[in-house]
Amino acid sequence: MKMTDLLTEDCIVMELQGENRDAVMEELIDCLDRAGVLSDRETFKNDLYAREKHGSTGIGFGIAIPHGKSAGVKEPRVAFGRKPDGVDWDSMDGEPANLIFMIAVPEEQAGDEHLKILQALSRKLIDDSFRQALMEAKTGQEILDRIGEM
Amino acid sequence: MKLLAVTSCPNGIAHTYMAAEKLAKTAEEMGAEIKVETQGSIGAENELTAEEIQAAEGIILAVDKSIDRSRFEGKRVVECPIAEAIRQPEQLIQRFTEGNVPVYRSERQEESAETADPEKETGEGKKSRAQNPIYRSLMNGVSYMIPFVVVGGLLIALSLGLGGEPTAEGLVVPEDSFWAPILQVGESAFLFMVPILAGFIAVSIADRPGLAPGMIGGYIAAEGSFYGSEAGAGFIGGIIAGFLAGYIAKGIKSIPVPQVIQPIMPILVIPLAASILIAVSFIYILGSPIASLMEGLTAFLNGMQGSSKILLALVLGAMISFDMGGPVNKVAFLFGAAMIGEGQTFIMGALAAAICTPPLGMGLASLLAKHKYQKEEEEVGKAALAMGLVGITEGAIPFAAGDPLRVIPSIMIGSMTASAIAMTAGVTDNVPHGGPIVAVFQAIGNVPMFFAAIAAGTVVTALMVNLLKKPV
Numbered sequence: 001m002k003m004t005d006l007l008t009e010d011c012i013v014m015e016l017q018g019e020n021r022d023a024v025m026e027e028l029i030d031c032l033d034r035a036g037v038l039s040d041r042e043t044f045k046n047d048l049y050a051r052e053k054h055g056s057t058g059i060g061f062g063i064a065i066p067h068g069k070s071a072g073v074k075e076p077r078v079a080f081g082r083k084p085d086g087v088d089w090d091s092m093d094g095e096p097a098n099l100i101f102m103i104a105v106p107e108e109q110a111g112d113e114h115l116k117i118l119q120a121l122s123r124k125l126i127d128d129s130f131r132q133a134l135m136e137a138k139t140g141q142e143i144l145d146r147i148g149e150m
Numbered sequence: 151m152k153l154l155a156v157t158s159c160p161n162g163i164a165h166t167y168m169a170a171e172k173l174a175k176t177a178e179e180m181g182a183e184i185k186v187e188t189q190g191s192i193g194a195e196n197e198l199t200a201e202e203i204q205a206a207e208g209i210i211l212a213v214d215k216s217i218d219r220s221r222f223e224g225k226r227v228v229e230c231p232i233a234e235a236i237r238q239p240e241q242l243i244q245r246f247t248e249g250n251v252p253v254y255r256s257e258r259q260e261e262s263a264e265t266a267d268p269e270k271e272t273g274e275g276k277k278s279r280a281q282n283p284i285y286r287s288l289m290n291g292v293s294y295m296i297p298f299v300v301v302g303g304l305l306i307a308l309s310l311g312l313g314g315e316p317t318a319e320g321l322v323v324p325e326d327s328f329w330a331p332i333l334q335v336g337e338s339a340f341l342f343m344v345p346i347l348a349g350f351i352a353v354s355i356a357d358r359p360g361l362a363p364g365m366i367g368g369y370i371a372a373e374g375s376f377y378g379s380e381a382g383a384g385f386i387g388g389i390i391a392g393f394l395a396g397y398i399a400k401g402i403k404s405i406p407v408p409q410v411i412q413p414i415m416p417i418l419v420i421p422l423a424a425s426i427l428i429a430v431s432f433i434y435i436l437g438s439p440i441a442s443l444m445e446g447l448t449a450f451l452n453g454m455q456g457s458s459k460i461l462l463a464l465v466l467g468a469m470i471s472f473d474m475g476g477p478v479n480k481v482a483f484l485f486g487a488a489m490i491g492e493g494q495t496f497i498m499g500a501l502a503a504a505i506c507t508p509p510l511g512m513g514l515a516s517l518l519a520k521h522k523y524q525k526e527e528e529e530v531g532k533a534a535l536a537m538g539l540v541g542i543t544e545g546a547i548p549f550a551a552g553d554p555l556r557v558i559p560s561i562m563i564g565s566m567t568a569s570a571i572a573m574t575a576g577v578t579d580n581v582p583h584g585g586p587i588v589a590v591f592q593a594i595g596n597v598p599m600f601f602a603a604i605a606a607g608t609v610v611t612a613l614m615v616n617l618l619k620k621p622v
Contacts, residue, residue: 054214055231067164103163112192115191116192119167120167126168
């Protein structure tokens with residue numbers, strides 16, 4: 001399994017429309033739903049919000065990673081959206097989030113390959129130049145290329 | 151510096167690993183070694199072994215869910231939310247470099263430690279001392295001061311030993327000699343000694359905003375001209391300045407201020423206000439007592455002339471080592487120097503023996519009982535021996551500043567021993583300087599007894615301090 005198995009071009013939103021966190025959440029959940037990875041949209045959504053409640057997933061540096069390990073998810077998948085103006089995510093550093101990775105992980109999943117990939121992505125996000133490249137990418141394919149380099 | 155960390159978050163999908171990555175990168179940038187155990191949904195990875203925990207200087211627990219802490223019993227542990235490790239890893243690591251981290255103890259152990267008398271639990275000596283915030287601050291200051299003492303002490307020792315000439319003003323390096331600039335460099339290093347000590351005591355209390363007020367306070371403490379005194383307050387004054395500056399800065403830091411001012415608090419408001427406060431308190435409150443203390447002690451010594459020689463020797467010996475270069479030491483030394491002019495060279499003879507026993511004694515002590523000294527103290531011990539031979543009492547300051555209550559009485563007893571023996575045996579010295587080097591310059595009368603006095607004082611110092619000190 002590669003990162004590009006988890007993030008596909010149909011789950012990349014070059015410019016998110018939503019102006020607040022909830023709207024952006026909906027957009028990305030829709031992506032995942034359209035990709036057919038959700039068995040129960042509401043359950044997944046509830047699990048996402050439960051995680052946000054525990055502490056915002058806006059980790060700063062303009063990144064938010066809403067994620068849910070949920071019974072409403074059939075297979076692991078990532079949706080990615082960009083918001084050049086940023087959207088308030090109640091981040092640690094008070095800065096708006098520009099890069100939003102929504103991570104869907106099934107409650108029960110054989111093997112942990114997908115977790116290893118998400119781990120690699122998380123570690124990579126700490127890298128300034130990687131974030132910069134994601135911001136500057138012109139096409140979905142370019143983003144996939146950058147992420148595929150991991 | 152060897153650190154360990156554990157990261158863990160509720161889902162164990164992303165934050166755990168971001169924090170791990172961030173800690174590892176930051177540690178590398180800061181020159182620290184770190185190993186991070188991740189407890190994510192995959193389970194624990196990169197697990198810490200018992201040996202690694204044993205060898206580590208500190209543990210960072212960046213955890214948003216409870217983990218088993220029992221394996222970190224007795225280690226220095228910082229706990230924080232995982233977000234803090236992602237956002238401010240520098241500050242977490244810095245707390246360890248500053249020694250600003252408490253030792254972790256489970257409640258059960260804490261209770262037993264509280265009921266036990268800290269003085270009696272000799273086996274636990276290290277833990278109870280390491281937990282003491284005052285001791286921790288002192289050691290922080292000392293560890294930064296040590297290189298200055300070593301560089302300064304060795305250069306001064308070298309230039310005096312090879313280029314010095316005995317004169318009525320003491321050992322003097324002629325201005326046109328090759329050794330004169332080297333002596334100056336050594337003296338410059340010594341100049342930083344007390345400010346650095348005070349500065350980093352303050353840093354350990356108030357973090358970086360404490361540095362400027364601490365160093366400035368330390369400088370004022372060491373420089374008597376600020377308050378019309380012939381001598382500054384020495385390293386003891388520096389310790390006082392460091393703690394004062396640290397607590398003042400910490401106090402100002404805790405005052406709530408509007409958000410607009412917050413960014414300039416650590417670089418402008420705190421250092422400026424604390425520096426002014428510390429300067430004012432030293433110049434107007436602490437300074438004049440020091441000046442009058444010196445006058446009083448001088449009058450006292452003058453009054454002692456003609457009374458028992460042994461008593462005078464004991465007093466002089468105690469004064470020389472009490473603050474090593476501070477006001478009390480200066481009074482004794484200047485008294486001895488003045489008496490040379492009046493032909494009473496036996497007073498300087500006693501002083502010359504007393505002057506060198508603190509560094510010689512502490513050097514010997516650190517060689518005899520290595521387990522009672524930090525690694526860096528062992529190194530200072532060797533340098534102290536060299537400084538002792540040339541009569542630089544300051545060589546013992548790192549030891550005294552780090553553990554004053556045990557070290558100062560020991561070096562005082564040692565110097566009193568040396569001084570009393572030299573006085574009784576009629577050792578004379580017609581150059582105002584101390585240590586074996588004056589014998590080399592043939593300024594000493596009754597050389598065998600001079601060395602006997604030094605040897606006795608050195609051994610007494612070493613034995614006494616090692617008896618008092620607990621294993622580190």
